[in-house]
Amino acid sequence: MTTRQVVTIQIDGQDVEVDASKPLVDALHRSGTDVPTYCYHPGLSAVGSCRICQVEVQMGEAPGRVVVACRTPISEGMRVFTSTDKAHAVRRECLEFLLKNHPLDCPICDKAGECDLQDFSFAEGQAEGRSSEPRRSLDKRKSLGDVIVLDEERCILCSRCVRFMDEVPKTPQLTVSGLGARSTISTFADRPLTGNYQGNLADVCPVGALTLKKFRFQARVWNLRKTPSTCGECSRGCSITNEVLRNNELKRIRPRYNADVNEWWMCDTGRFALEEHSLEGRLAGSMIRGEAGMEPASAREGLERVADALRTHGQPVLLGSAWLTIEEGQALVALAKQLGTEARFVTPPPSELADELLHTDDACPNRRGLTEVGMRAIDAAEALEAIAGAEVALLIGERIIETVGAEALAELPNTVRLFSFDTVALDVPAARAALGTPSSIERDGHWVNVDGHRGMLTIARPAPTDVATLIQNFESLSRLITPAETAGGAAS
Amino acid sequence: MVIVKRKELSFWERLYLPEVFQGLSITLRAMFRKNVTRQYPEQKLEVNEVTRGQPRLAVNADDTIRCVSCGLCEAACPAYAITIDGQETDRFIEREPERFEIDMLRCILCGFCEEACPKDAILMSDELELADFSREALVYDLEKLKRPVSALQPRLDYIYKLSNRWNSSSSSS
Numbered sequence: 001m002t003t004r005q006v007v008t009i010q011i012d013g014q015d016v017e018v019d020a021s022k023p024l025v026d027a028l029h030r031s032g033t034d035v036p037t038y039c040y041h042p043g044l045s046a047v048g049s050c051r052i053c054q055v056e057v058q059m060g061e062a063p064g065r066v067v068v069a070c071r072t073p074i075s076e077g078m079r080v081f082t083s084t085d086k087a088h089a090v091r092r093e094c095l096e097f098l099l100k101n102h103p104l105d106c107p108i109c110d111k112a113g114e115c116d117l118q119d120f121s122f123a124e125g126q127a128e129g130r131s132s133e134p135r136r137s138l139d140k141r142k143s144l145g146d147v148i149v150l151d152e153e154r155c156i157l158c159s160r161c162v163r164f165m166d167e168v169p170k171t172p173q174l175t176v177s178g179l180g181a182r183s184t185i186s187t188f189a190d191r192p193l194t195g196n197y198q199g200n201l202a203d204v205c206p207v208g209a210l211t212l213k214k215f216r217f218q219a220r221v222w223n224l225r226k227t228p229s230t231c232g233e234c235s236r237g238c239s240i241t242n243e244v245l246r247n248n249e250l251k252r253i254r255p256r257y258n259a260d261v262n263e264w265w266m267c268d269t270g271r272f273a274l275e276e277h278s279l280e281g282r283l284a285g286s287m288i289r290g291e292a293g294m295e296p297a298s299a300r301e302g303l304e305r306v307a308d309a310l311r312t313h314g315q316p317v318l319l320g321s322a323w324l325t326i327e328e329g330q331a332l333v334a335l336a337k338q339l340g341t342e343a344r345f346v347t348p349p350p351s352e353l354a355d356e357l358l359h360t361d362d363a364c365p366n367r368r369g370l371t372e373v374g375m376r377a378i379d380a381a382e383a384l385e386a387i388a389g390a391e392v393a394l395l396i397g398e399r400i401i402e403t404v405g406a407e408a409l410a411e412l413p414n415t416v417r418l419f420s421f422d423t424v425a426l427d428v429p430a431a432r433a434a435l436g437t438p439s440s441i442e443r444d445g446h447w448v449n450v451d452g453h454r455g456m457l458t459i460a461r462p463a464p465t466d467v468a469t470l471i472q473n474f475e476s477l478s479r480l481i482t483p484a485e486t487a488g489g490a491a492s
Numbered sequence: 493m494v495i496v497k498r499k500e501l502s503f504w505e506r507l508y509l510p511e512v513f514q515g516l517s518i519t520l521r522a523m524f525r526k527n528v529t530r531q532y533p534e535q536k537l538e539v540n541e542v543t544r545g546q547p548r549l550a551v552n553a554d555d556t557i558r559c560v561s562c563g564l565c566e567a568a569c570p571a572y573a574i575t576i577d578g579q580e581t582d583r584f585i586e587r588e589p590e591r592f593e594i595d596m597l598r599c600i601l602c603g604f605c606e607e608a609c610p611k612d613a614i615l616m617s618d619e620l621e622l623a624d625f626s627r628e629a630l631v632y633d634l635e636k637l638k639r640p641v642s643a644l645q646p647r648l649d650y651i652y653k654l655s656n657r658w659n660s661s662s663s664s665s
Contacts, residue, residue: 107562107610108587140586217578217587220563246575 009078018074025053025069033082036091036120038098038206039158040070043264044167047071050098050158052120054090056081066090092124099129101136101181102207103153111208113221117156136181144174145192147268148201148210152184155209161185161201168265169197169357185209196353199271203254203264214272215252219245228256230447230455231270232323232440234351235362237449238262238270242441242460250277250441250460260453267359269351276399276439283425283436284464294427294434299466303473305433306419307480309392310339313417317390319383319404320345320375321397321422322364324470325445325457329366329373331474332396338478344376346383348403360450369448380404387416395420396470398439421470437470438463539618541650544603547594548617549634550641550648557638558613561589565605565614573598574605589634596622596630606651615644615651 005020011031018027023046028035038050048071056064057072058079066086081087099121106112138152159176162185166172173193177186187193193201202212224243231238231253239258245251253273255266286302287294310316318336320329322345329343336343347364354361364370367377378386383404387393393416395401401409401422409418410428419433420426426434442463447455463469468476505511530537539545547565550558561578579590605614617639624630641648 107564108560108585112562217561217580219577220566222567223563 007074007076009074009076009080011080012082020074020076022074023070024055024057024067024072024074024078024080027074028055028069028080028082035069035082036116037070038116038156039160041160041164041204041264044160044163044204047159047163050156051094052091052098054087054094056084056087088124092126095121095124095126096129098156099126100131100133101153102156103135105154109151109154109208110211110216110221111154111205115208116206138184142184142186143192143213144187144210145194145198147198147213148193149213149216150185151209151211154207155185156207157183157185158206159185160204160206161210164200164204165193165195168200169195169355171195171197174201196267196269196355196359197265197357199268200255200265212252214274219243219251224251225460227441227458227460229441229457229460230365230449231266231273232276232365232447233267233270233273233363234354234358234360235364235367235450236261236358236360237365237447237453237455238266238358239455240266240270244441244461247461248279250274258453261449261451261455262358265358267353267355267357269353269359277441281424282464283423283434283467285466286433286435287425287427288433289431294425294431297433299435299468302433302435303476304480306394306435307477309417309419309432310477310481313391315390316341316392316394317386318343318394319378319386319396319400320370321395321400321403322347322366322370322377323399323440324366324370324397325443325447326366326369326373327445328397328470328474329370329375331471333374335474335478339481342376343374344378344383344386345370345397346400346403347377347379348399349380362450365449365455366447368450368452369446369454372448380408384408384412387418388412390416392417393419395422395426396437397421398423398437401426421473435473436464436467437473438467442467443469537620539620541618541646543618543620544601544616545619546596546599546601546617546622547603547605547614547637548619548639548644549592549637550613550615550644551638552641556583556585557588557634558611558641559589559592560585560587560611560613561592562587562610564608564610568604568608570602570604571598571600573600592634592637594632594637596632597627612648612651615647617644617647 006017007020008015008017011033016031025037025040035053037053040046040053048068051068053069054066055069057067058064106118112118140151140153142150142152144150157176162174165174173187174185176183178184201210224245227242229240229242231240238261239256241254241256242250243252253271255262255264257264286297286299288297288302288305316339318341320332332343350361351363353359380403401420412430414429416430417432418430421435421437423437423439440457441460444459445457449455552558561576563576566574566576573595575593576589577591578587580586581588603616606616
């Protein structure tokens, strides 16, 4: 990375201090000037192929020249004009050429609403094309592997996707093939794309040419409520945006720019972790052991079962999930202290998809945070061993049943009293009660990633009504297990 | 306090019967006048293409739905009556609604959906009657909303006429 050199240039008559190591367009965007860009992406090299970022630049006494802002280095004393008649005229002409072959299928296109081309053609107000030639007709559904589908007609050949594949995951797979009006984006011999970063192609595409197969036609983007959050699929903790449709279904996860962690990107493991938050099979209330097996009950009844077991049996085993936030970790450590036991968290097996870019091999999003609050990491085998030797065991947090293993839990003898706080119900012979818990898009808190950066979770959709947060549950438990006279004594 | 002075009745008025017959004569005359009220369920209102009835979805002659589930009517709807989920199809037009619901109890018949529609798919029909025994039955789904485009053609011609009028007047001025 080049070092920052501050120079002063003039943008639309205003003196601005900018970083000369970046292209001019970056300075324009940072100073709040709205210059459209299609081929330029701050995370990729600039090629200046779309020419839409043209502005007028004057140096010294020379007359103004029109240049592409993404390929123009900044020099001291530059005077930039973004909204002169000349600048507008060249940009509008570029736009007309881009729209020459771009189909008018915005009502069908998934990009509509967040499309740069749509926004700028709306702003420039060129409602009618002057061309009488037919638009080029190409493949509208070209599959590029399992993740991405390409609409060749919509493509404006900005080559962002080609550069992304070359520069970010460093797996060059895409290229612009063909000449002139027959140019298309393609892979060698139409081989499917590979790699764990294909999903980013749909994000870098400035139009709706590259779309995600999983998101295709699922929702209109303006109906999605977007909430900043942190990815929980590995210890990198990429900053993400959760996009929820009509307040219940998580439809899309997109990376959110964070210079310290993931920049603009995220891996497909995190992007497609939508099933983790699916409402199907979700435990919306709680279940308690009745005569006919696990029966639905209120959260209060479930919690009382837990408290009864904690009161009558000593030395409970408290096992937290790796997805606990540091706030929940602290509350669990406090509860463990009250019970005279140790709070531990169960780590999932290392990921096989780990790479050098973002995905780490550690699947715990909050290993560092939980260790800092005083919890010890154990693996599933050690966790099972601890549970098998205990009278009471509490499995706490989302995905804990999955991490410890539902099959292994089913083999436990009936003498172990198992209680779970998970998004799914624990239905094994040893289970006495299963309480619902909010998933990571339904609660707030913080995770600390592998490098010590703190990632924030925010509530993207409300948890089911009869589901309390873990911290609320720990407080209620702590009250319920405190003998009445001691509680009175502490209050006086 | 208000003191109301009663009108002193004349002798003729105090006779009572002449006044009664005068009143009855008005009633009698009205019986032979032309009827102004309408016997509604038997006699329907005359509707024409200007009538903004309930919105309906046009189905082409080849049995394909015109709607591409772009969601613009859903966004334009001021009463939040419309809910749409899209899905992919094998047709050239790649997208069609999987779910298209209009809550007719919410619909205020404003016609914004028709105005927003880029595909002339949702049109204000001439259907005005709306009655059922439950609220759920009045949330119309795709099957209840589909109409052949021929049934909606007069309205379609009318909105084209309207938009042409606006376009031509703006270009001439």
